[in-house]
């Protein structure tokens with residue numbers, strides 16, 4: 001059975017913040033800090049992977065990454081859909097948006113809650129600083145589209 005006791009963020013807060021403050025894809029390291037597979041997963045797998053934190057190669061982190069969305073030529077450098085592929089294609093160009101953490105089925109919900117409750121203001125302010133930057137046309141477009149839907 002999948003583990004139901006997830007990592008207590010208080011025990012890992014310092015190292016977690018160090019990971020989140022580093023300009024590099026954070027999902028792989030957040031996965032390693034996690035206690036196991038989410039008990040509520042709905043993937044159709046037969047093997048018992050409880051208590052492990054391996055990358056499932058589901059590609060969620062690759063699909064959600066805004067940097068790879070802006071730079072499809074980088075994404076096309078590999079067919080692999082793992083966190084290692086994310087790290088090799090994004091590297092230090094990571095936007096530090098933390099989206100890859102939120103979509104990974106192998107990252108504990110406790111860590112995701114911490115990111116949403118304690119880090120989102122910082123993420124939004126980082127993205128806000130880039131609005132109007134001529135090098136970031138897609139961010140402007142994204143915001144215009146989001147606002148027009150309200």
Ligand code: SF4
Pocket residue numbers: 024025026027061064065066067068086090093094095096097098099100101
């Ligand atoms: S840009 Fe966002 S989704 Fe892409 S690797 Fe960095 S934190 Fe993850």
Ligand code: SF4
Pocket residue numbers: 027028031054055056057058059060061062081082083103104105106
């Ligand atoms: S989202 Fe999927 S591919 Fe990315 S690190 Fe998590 S398990 Fe691996």
